[in-house]
Structures are given as C-alpha cells and as structure tokens.
Amino acid sequence: MALGTFFRTTPPQVEAPLARYRSLASDIEGFFQDGAIACWDYLLATQTAMAVPGHALEIGVYRGKSALLAACHMKAGETIILNDISPVDDTVAKVQSLGGPDALSVIVKSTSLLHQPQVAPFFGAARWIHIDGDHTAAAATNDLHVAERFLAERGVICVDDFFNPRYPQVTAAVYHFLRDRQPLYRMVLCGERKAYIVRAADFDIYESLVRKFLAAHLRGCGFVCTIHKSTDSADYGCYSIGPRENDRDYIGLDQDHDRLPV
Template structure:
C-alpha cells in the first residue's frame, strides 16, 4: 500500500489525482461532504465495511478507497463490468488500507441471505447509486436499512434530482415507513444523507455548532445551510454559496 497522509485537504488532492480521467458524476460539494462525514466516523472510532451499489468506472469508489482502514472491506456491486473498472480498481487498491471486492451482479441477487446475516447493522457507509427504477431502488433501500450500522451513513444518489422524480418519491415513502429506524439528516448536491435517529442528533450538533461548515471551508468550499421546518426531525439543505 502506498503511504497515505490522513490530512483531509491532501486526501481531496489525492482523490483528484487518483480519479483523473475516471468518468463519474460526483460533484465537488459531495466529495467534500463525504470526506468530512467519513472523517467523523474515523474520529468516532466507528469501523465497518462500506458498500456501493452502482459503481460505473469507480469514481465514487475511489473516495471510499482513500478512507478505508485496515481490516475494512469495500463491497462494490454493479451488474455491468464497465471496461475500465478493473484497471481503475487495481490502481485504487494501491492507495487503500482496506480491501476492495467487486461483485458483478444485479443488486437484487447480490443481497443474499449469507451477505445479509454477515453484515446486518455493520456497514458504516452505503451508497445507493444503481437502479433508479422505483422497484429497484426500493429493494436496495430495504436491504440498506438492515445493513446500516449505528453510526453509519446511507447515501441515496439523485435524491431531489428533477430528472429522477421516482428516486425522491420512493425515498420519502420509505423514510416514512421506517421513521423509527432512519432519519433524513442532510440533502444537497442531488444526494440524501440518511442515518439512525440517535446518530441524527450527533450530526445536527455538528451542523448547528458550525463544525460542518468550517470543515467544508477547510476543504476549499464555502457552503450555505438551511434548516427545513419539520413535523418530526429537522433536515438540513446544503449548497455551495454563490
């Protein structure tokens, strides 16, 4: 493994260098949000495997690779083996303290009984970015809920993206059904950040104390945060400041 510094600014630089020419959609705000939240998990000492459904060429997986600690596995699932993926993952492995495991499968079949019982409530990061069909997303969310650890973060891609209205509709409906198990905590850059209700309180404290904004600023981006009015638990919106 190549020696890595844990200094966050440098990690963003390393992510840029590692993913030069790697196709993907994650935008600069999301890169910073992931870096900060994954960093919190390291400070909390919340180890756990990570999972991504929908890998494409591996751009978002690269960021997970830079955060994985020794003994942690990154489970990647995609039903297509897109041509540059294997080569990209080989490069990422040189910068990853953990293990990267790619499974070519439909997520529906990937989540078999063995995987579910081995990882129940043990995954610290889950990125759902595979099927954007209502039924496929619903199935991924059902599995993700069972797998998410106490201090885990579940990220849903294309949430509130007007081009994928079913993603928002299914996510809201699912969140309502699971409101005692999950909380929507942050929404920004087309992604929803969902956590366990107790962890929600910790994230809110970090947002409301200004820590989140300061940490993102330290990574070179000023942000605007807005607290939504709410019926149950508050949710924040985030975007880059103009």
C-alpha cells in the same frame, strides 16, 4: 475518541484522504460533484474520529469515482463491497493500489445482493453505503432495504440523485422509505443531489456535526455554499445545502435567519 471531546474540537482538516483522492480520481469519468465530494470527506472523516466500524458498500459503481473516495478513508482490514451488473476491475485495482482496504466485487443485480454468501459477514457492519444503481422507484426502494441490512451503528446511507429533476421517482422512494420505516430512520442532510439517512438513534450526533463544523469543512475544501435548516427536528429537521446566500454559512428559520432550530 469520546464524543464529548470530539464535539469540542475543530472539524477534520483537508488532508491526506481528500488530497490522495483528488490525485487519483482526476481522470475518472463520473458525475460526482465538488460539493458532494466535500460532504463525503467531512462525514467519512468524522466517522473515523468516532471509530465507527469501517466497511462500505456501493450499489452502482460505474467507473468508481465515488467509491474511491470512501476507500481513501478506509484502512487495512476494512472492505468496500462494489456491487454492479458490469465488471468493476478498474475500480478494484484502484482500491487495491491504496494499500489499505480490500475490495470485494459482487457482479449481480442488487435485488440478489443479500443472497450472495460472500457478503453475509458484512451485515450490520458498513458505516458508509452509497446507493447509485438503477434509478427506478422499485430499484431505489429495494436498495434502501438492502442498505438497511448492511448498516452499522452510526452508519450513513447516501442516496444519489435526490431532488434531481430527471429522477423524481428516486426522491419519492426516499420519502416513502422514511415514512414506511418511521421512527427508525431520518434524513439529516441533503444537497448536491445527495440525501444522507441515519438511524433515528444517531440523528442527534449527526445533526450536531452538521451544525457545528460542516460549513467550515466545506470552505476548507474550496466549496462555497449556504447550509439551511428551516424547521425543527419534529418536522424533519433536515439540513440542506444550496448556493451562497447573503454571505452566510448557515440560514435558519424563515422568520429568524440567525436561529438554527433544534
């Protein structure tokens, strides 16, 4: 689908992938919050609409509660790489039960992931990467650089526990990465303890997607919130998700709430 056509359409509806995920994941232990689930569903669906290459990577799988949602948005011929230090056989089985994507289990520390020959074909080919491994600053930094090797054009890196007060070092690692790798990467959205990083070349696309359709999609998923953008793109220009405020979907500048800066 051409981007011009895509931007004139309404957002993806709450349909098969999310409904299927909810039926499969209800009994899976994990810490995947409703708002994050709704954001993932929107961003993954829009990637599908834009025909972004479909592989995925999750660093730190635990019980597979988040990996399964990514897999629900994938199709036959695509692979989700599940990287953990413990076996993830249950998650592999759940992905395989979808009858679509393949699951590649790589049980090593993420510091060794790039040296595993079976993952080399996926370098530069993952549209969705979730970092949820060891929450030290060193590990988060390593995992961001690992994600860089896998990231496809128009791909998204999602970092777990961003702004979680229990793990301030993860937030610091994200900002250090953005500073050290500027002007190559930008954060386009954060909230529900997740940060979403894209290539700077893709920032305008994702900024437009968040601006036009994200709030409506979140409502459709049953998640009520307000999306903020308090500064322009020259000063981060990142959207953030927070509690519902003044019954508004979006709040812009502090001095003019109706203006979402570009």
